Amino acid sequence: MKIAVLSDIHGNLPALQAVAADIESWRPDMVVVAGDIVNRGPLSLDCLQFVQQKQVSQGWQPLRGNHEDFVIACGFPDAPQDGVEYEMWQFAHWAYQQLNGDVKALEAMSEQFSWSAPDGSEFRAVHASMRGNRDGIYRNVPDEKLAAQIAPAPAVFVTAHTHRPLIREFNGCLVINVGAVGAPFDKDVRASYGQFTWRPDGWQAQIVRVPYDRAQTERDYVTSGFLDGAGPLAQLMLVELRKAHGLIYRWADCYLDAIQSGAITLEESVRELLIAEDVRPFLGAPGWVL
Ligand SMILES: [Mn+2]
Structure with a gap:
């Protein structure tokens, strides 16, 4: 069983296309998109539609991240429409408009993905932690906090949100942060995703880095109107x-x-x-x- 997990695309279509091509050449049995497909980037609608097409054609499973929630919140009746609070969330309103205010697909996304291997071991993916989709798992997290973030601990716990890849063995649980497709924050400009393999002798995980056309992403910043x-x-x-x-x-x-x-x-x-x-x-x- 081979599972790929990609996350934090943030409207970066060239990065998403490059990662999708790499994933497809690996031929996984399942693909999970662990949230933040949209927002804080130029091509939210294109990235959402790309993932939706893969959902239909190849069974990709999208999860809802905090940036899906931020865009959904732009349609709430109490969302600020002017002033400093509006200005600070202007990028989310911009994404909401790019989606034509249609956030039904975002609202329909699950909070977590879970799969049980034939030996009963659980593979689980969420956007950040079991405590919420803004509760990131960082490299220096103390044991006690990490235990609460992944409880009840599965065999493999997959997270993202921080844009920083991480692999850590913790009390028999493999904790992996797959990093970000659209905006890595670990000083490596290449897109990041995770490959997971279950065999009768157990689980294996690795982080894969994928170069992509960053000049095109910069052009998308301009031509989409995002930068202005x-x-x-x-x-x-x-x-x-x-x-x-x-x-x-x-x-x-x-x-x-x-x-x-x-x-x-x-x-x-x-x-x-x-x-x-x-x-x-x-x-x-x-x-x-x-
Ligand atoms: Mn996030």
Whole structure:
């Protein structure tokens, strides 16, 4: 039995196409997409439709990540339509509009995938953890917290969300973070996914890295309208793609309070972060040149 798990596509169609081709050449029995197909990237609708076609033709199983939830929430009656709270979620509203407000397919996605091997061992995949789809499993997680995040522990626990690949043996459970297709944050720009094999002697797992046409993804940022229409945070997302390292949490830690209190605008905060010494080398067209 061979299972492939890909995750965190984030509207990056060239990365998704490259990973799908690699997966198909491996000929798995099952393919799970562990969430964040849409949002915080240029081609959410194309990526959703790509996965839906694979669901119909090859039985791919999509799960719902926190970014599916964020896009769904844009259609709630109490979603902010202006002001600073709207501006900070402008990229999600942009994705919601790209989907023409049709989020039924996102709402229909399951929270987890589970398969039992003939020896009774369970393979389970979720977006982040059993505690929720924003509760990521990171490299330095203490044992006690990890135990709670995967409980009840299966033989193989597959997670994503953090965009950082990880393989860890924990109390007889193989914990694997498959990393991200669309925006890896481990300083390796190649797309990431996981291959899992069950044989009568047990489970094996490996992380696979796949190069893709990143120049095309940058062109998609422009031609889709994402870079102009999704707000200043789209500039951070473009730099994250080039740097293969996350910037949004750092931005939030530094500026969220100041933005919400009106001490700085969202655009000013993004400009300030982009001129930091370690970020500046990754600036350039089609993004802001500061
Ligand atoms: Mn996520």
